[in-house]
Amino acid sequence: MNSESGHSRAEGADRVLVVEDEPALAKVVANYLAREGFHVRIAHDGPTAVAAAHDFEPSLVVLDLMLPGFDGMEVCRRIRSFSDAYILMLSARGDESDKVAGLAAGADDYVVKPFGPRELVARVKALLRRPRASSLMSEPLPTPDGLDIDLIARTVRVDGAPVELTHTEFELLTALATRPDAALSRSDIITAVWGSSWFGDQHIVDVHIRALRRKLGDDAADPRFIRTVRGMGYALRSS
Missing domain, CATH: 3.40.50.2300 (Response regulator)
Structure with missing residues (x-):
């Protein structure tokens, strides 16, 4: 009711x-x-x-x-x-x-x-009140081969096939793509995606990365797109 x-x-x-x-x-x-x-x-x-x-x-x-x-x-x-x-x-x-x-x-x-x-x-x-940094960008992002991110339409494709992402997953992928090959710490990612005022367990980043990898068909052991930087965080491979 x-x-x-x-x-x-x-x-x-x-x-x-x-x-x-x-x-x-x-x-x-x-x-x-x-x-x-x-x-x-x-x-x-x-x-x-x-x-x-x-x-x-x-x-x-x-x-x-x-x-x-x-x-x-x-x-x-x-x-x-x-x-x-x-x-x-x-x-x-x-x-x-x-x-x-x-x-x-x-x-x-x-x-x-x-x-x-x-x-x-x-x-x-x-x-x-999460920042929407990706909505301010107009230049194409330097993504790895096979991965396309359309910031205006807020769509993602892998090898031409559409991938349905949540708000958070899209913002997380975009945060990584804005700094290709750079290792971003969990704290860096939280600030970019959730904002500096967010509080809670930083390992929520790991949980979202796991869900994102599953949707992208990315293998953590042999990553095509997102690589784990041991002791640091994560990075998206550049084109």
Whole structure:
């Protein structure tokens, strides 16, 4: 069932869809977001969440992994088929395999329960104010043979075939491509993609790199595009 926060919408406020099957937690999160000026809607199950994303057109979705109807992974995949909203996934499971699965399904960030509502609000704000450095560039990027990045259309192709990337994956690939062959540390990548105000575990970069490599068909052991710089970070091969 959908519900909207009781706070009035601020002009130009970002829309946030909170998808959480625990009504009390959903209400707490929604109230914290509304107090910060966001326009908030709540959904408590998978089918309602997808319908709400169609109708509400949120800028960001706070998405619990365990939901009735169908789970957060399926909600994420379905929303990704028609929306480029940021998706912040919530889960009580903190294993890296779960994070990889969530990010591969299209999530942009991942928060493990239990969490403080203020921390969650800060993560939401950090995602929404992320710099879009790639949108300021007009020159073609020096990418490796077989990899094409169109900054204006925000598309990626490998050997001519389109590759569907999330917001975060596209920004991550672009951040690497703007400095071809340069070894970027996790900190460098976080600043370029998430912004200097981002906080959290820097190993989220590794999780996104793994998801990105899978979509590009890139083998970490014998990389065609993205190479690991041991003890440092990552680099994209130049053309």
